[in-house]
Amino acid sequence: MVYLQKTDSELVQQTTFTLEETCHRFQVIRLWEQPTETFLQTPGLLPFAVLSNTGNKVNTLQEVATAIDNIPDKQMQSSLAASAFILAGLVLEKEVIQRLLRRDIMRESVTYQLLVEEGREEGRKEGRKEGREEGREEAVQLVAVNMLKEGMSIEFVAKVTGLTFEQVQQLQATNSGD
Numbered sequence: 001m002v003y004l005q006k007t008d009s010e011l012v013q014q015t016t017f018t019l020e021e022t023c024h025r026f027q028v029i030r031l032w033e034q035p036t037e038t039f040l041q042t043p044g045l046l047p048f049a050v051l052s053n054t055g056n057k058v059n060t061l062q063e064v065a066t067a068i069d070n071i072p073d074k075q076m077q078s079s080l081a082a083s084a085f086i087l088a089g090l091v092l093e094k095e096v097i098q099r100l101l102r103r104d105i106m107r108e109s110v111t112y113q114l115l116v117e118e119g120r121e122e123g124r125k126e127g128r129k130e131g132r133e134e135g136r137e138e139a140v141q142l143v144a145v146n147m148l149k150e151g152m153s154i155e156f157v158a159k160v161t162g163l164t165f166e167q168v169q170q171l172q173a174t175n176s177g178d
Contacts, residue, residue, distance in 0.1 A: 001028045002028075003028065003029070004087070005032070034052045034053055036049055043071055047083035047084040049064050050091060058100070061084070065101050068081050079110070079111070140162065144163055145175045148168070148175070149175075
């Protein structure tokens with residue numbers, strides 16, 4: 001069992017799990033208790049270094065960034081940078097992380113690309129939703145304006161369109177010169 005962040009939960013001390021007649025024993029690794037050097041010596045562990053027992057997380061992330069920059073394999077570089085970015089987000093502010101880790105390297109990471117694509121899709125959905133809402137509002141306003149032009153009362157237009165009395169008055173004032 002590996003715990004990434006310091007917690008007061010009693011579970012971080014638990015090394016056994018018993019269910020009916022089965023008992024499982026396991027080792028618990030609390031990253032905040034592990035020496036930072038352990039993570040800085042092995043490329044695959046670099047992203048975890050900032051979560052280790054370090055006195056200065058910013059300096060540790062700088063060391064991680066430098067170590068990642070020195071890895072010759074660009075694909076490994078991008079994957080490690082993306083992982084380091086995500087894990088550092090558990091303990092550091094995003095501005096610090098962005099300043100220290102090169103985003104251009106991360107762009108090649110499958111994880112980074114997936115997150116970007118998810119963000120784009122959310123943006124598209126939100127944009128379509130906002131567009132539909134704006135279109136509905138414009139259509140209701142157009143109907144209200146046309147009803148006013150036909151001489152219908154403000155009260156009737158408000159009742160039929162669902163607009164407030166004040167909104168219909170505003171539409172009447174805005175479109176009275178047409």
